[in-house]
Amino acid sequence: MAIREQKVNPENDLGFGPQPVIKSQPLINKDGSVNVKRKGLALFNTADNYHNLIKMSWGKFWFIVLTGYLIANLFFATIYVSIGMDSFQGADGATPLGHFLDAFFFSAQTISTVGYGHINPKGVTANGVAAIESMVGLLAFALATGLLYGRFSKPSAKIVYSDKILVSPYRDGDKGLMFRLSNLRRNVLIDLGVEVIFSYNEIVNGKATRKFFPLELERKEVSLLTLNWTIVHPLDENSPLADATPEELERTQASFSVLLKAFDDTFSQTVHSRTSYTYADMVWGAKFIPMFDREESGRIELDMSKISVFKMVD
Numbered sequence: 237m238a239i240r241e242q243k244v245n246p247e248n249d250l251g252f253g254p255q256p257v258i259k260s261q262p263l264i265n266k267d268g269s270v271n272v273k274r275k276g277l278a279l280f281n282t283a284d285n286y287h288n289l290i291k292m293s294w295g296k297f298w299f300i301v302l303t304g305y306l307i308a309n310l311f312f313a314t315i316y317v318s319i320g321m322d323s324f325q326g327a328d329g330a331t332p333l334g335h336f337l338d339a340f341f342f343s344a345q346t347i348s349t350v351g352y353g354h355i356n357p358k359g360v361t362a363n364g365v366a367a368i369e370s371m372v373g374l375l376a377f378a379l380a381t382g383l384l385y386g387r388f389s390k391p392s393a394k395i396v397y398s399d400k401i402l403v404s405p406y407r408d409g410d411k412g413l414m415f416r417l418s419n420l421r422r423n424v425l426i427d428l429g430v431e432v433i434f435s436y437n438e439i440v441n442g443k444a445t446r447k448f449f450p451l452e453l454e455r456k457e458v459s460l461l462t463l464n465w466t467i468v469h470p471l472d473e474n475s476p477l478a479d480a481t482p483e484e485l486e487r488t489q490a491s492f493s494v495l496l497k498a499f500d501d502t503f504s505q506t507v508h509s510r511t512s513y514t515y516a517d518m519v520w521g522a523k524f525i526p527m528f529d530r531e532e533s534g535r536i537e538l539d540m541s542k543i544s545v546f547k548m549v550d
Contacts, residue, residue, distance in 0.1 A: 239436060239476050239477065239479075239480050239484060239485075239488065239490075249446070249448045250263060250264070250433060250435075250448065250493060252446060252448075253446075254445040254446050254447075255446055256437045256444035256445060256446045256489070257435075257437060257446060257489040257491065258489075260489060260514060260516065262491055262512050262514055263435065263491060263493060263512065264493045264510055264511070264512040265512065266511055266512065267511070268509060268510030268511055289383050290383065290386050290387055290390060294387075297383075297387065301380055304376070305347075308343075308347060308372070308373075308376070309340055309343045309344050309347060310340070312339075312343040312346070312347070312365065312369050313336060313339040313340040313342075313343045314339075315365055316339035316342065316343065316362070316365065317335055317336055317339045319361055319362055319365065321335045321338065321339065323357060323358055323359045323361065323362040324338070324339075324342065324355050324356065324357055324358070324362060325355065325356050325357075325358055326354050326355040326356060327339075327342070327355050338355060341355075342355045343369065346366050346369045346370055346373065347369050347370065347372065347373035347376070348373055348377070349370055349373060349374065391500055391503040391505045391506075391507050392507060393419075393425070393496070393498060393500065393507035393508060393509040394419065394420035394421045395417050395418070395419060395420065395496060395509040395511075396417065396418055396419075396420045396540065396543055397415060397416075397417045397494070397511045397543070398415045398416045398417070398524070398543050398544045398546075399517070399544040400415070400513075400517050400518070400519045400522075400544060400546065401413060401414065401415040401492060401513040401517050401518050401519070402414045402415070402518070402519050402520075402522045402523060402524065402546055403471070403518060403519070403520045403521065403522075404521075404522060404523040404524070404549070405523060405549060406468065406470060406471070407470075410470065410471065410472060411470075411471040412454070412468045412469060412470050412471055413451070413468070413469040413471060413475075413477060413492075414466055414467065414468050414469075414523075414524065415466075415467055415494075415513065416464050416465060416466040416467065416524055416527075416543065417464065417465055417467070417496070417543075418461070418463070418464040418465070418527070418538070418540060418543055419461050420540070423500060423501060423502040424460065424461075424500075424501040424502070425460070425461040425498040425499065425500060425501070425507075426459060426460055426461075426498065426499050426501055427457070427459065427498065427499045428457065428458050428459075428460075428461050428465070428496065428497070428498040429456060429457045429496070429497050429498070430453070430456055430457075430465075430467055430494065430495070430496045430497075431450060431456065431494075431495045431496075432450070432451045432453060432467065432469060432492055432493070432494055432495075433448055433449070433450055433451070433492070433493040433495070434448070434449050434450075434451050434476060434477065434490070434491075434492055435447060435448045435449070435490070435491055435492075435493065436485070436488035436489065436490040436491075437488045437489050438488065449476055451469040451475070451476075451477075451492075452469065452470070452474060452475070453467060453468065453469055454467075454468040454469070454470060455467075455468070461498070463527070463528055463536070463538055464527045464528070464538065464543065466524065467494075482515070482518070482520060485515040485518065486515050486516075489514075489515070490514070490515045491512055491513065491514045491515070492512060492513045492514075493510070493512045494510060494511045494512060494513070495508070495510055496508065496509040496510070519546065521548055521549055521550070522546045522547060522548050522549060523546060523547065523549050524545070524546045525542060525545045525546060525547055526542075527539050527540070527542045527543065527545075
């Protein structure tokens with residue numbers, strides 16, 4: 237048995253063209269990012285600075301902000317100490333460390349424009365450096381505030397997908413390729429549409445070529461995502477996977493790219509989500525366990541921890 241040949245449409249190649257998959261490298265990563273490494277850019281390329289600061293994890297973002305704040309204060313504290321602590325009224329440190337701490341905390345007050353008044357500069361040099369630092373602080377805090385607002389206000393879809401994609405019993409003695417998803421947030425997603433692109437390597441004229449085919453789905457659109465949604469591709473006579481075996485899918489480095497689009501009622505904007513599965517994520521002869529139950533009051537209860545739970549069947 238083998239993967240059935242289908243009519244190729246260049247529009248389905250996800251922008252990768254005929255490039256084959258090598259060493260099981262996915263085209264799209266689990267988190268939805270594209271698995272392409274860029275090179276040949278300038279050493280200090282600034283084109284992605286804003287994008288990286290908006291997209292990076294919260295832990296990394298706060299690390300950069302706090303590190304930048306600390307470095308700036310250390311830099312200006314060093315300048316103040318080099319000017320001489322006799323240029324600052326109220327600096328009562330008696331040791332070199334005490335002088336540096338006075339300069340450091342004066343810098344922290346100046347850069348944030350707090351200005352408690354315990355220490356104040358005197359002379360043109362000290363006042364000039366303090367004026368420059370206050371301007372730097374105003375610009376830096378405005379930039380940090382803008383980035384923080386951008387991270388909170390950026391529309392995004394928090395869709396959680398099952399870890400595995402199953403080959404399960406479907407309807408009357410048939411089989412279906414299934415995975416499921418749910419909304420991790422409590423907001424309302426409407427007019428959802430999903431597309432699943434199946435791709436595999438094929439030898440054409442002695443050269444490995446990647447082929448892409450959209451899979452027909454039992455249901456590719458829903459009006460509201462209220463519970464979980466199980467995406468099903470029937471493995472019938474029209475499916476390119478109807479006669480495929482696990483060995484064949486592994487040999488051809490088969491994968492499934494999932495593209496989801498929805499309208500977020502909270503942001504009033506369209507949001508997107510992506511993920512992928514490979515042949516190694518497939519489980520043959522299994523089915524998902526229901527995620528929802530009923531409370532005593534009759535209200536539906538959705539257990540998000542069961543998104544990937546399945547059981548083996550005959």
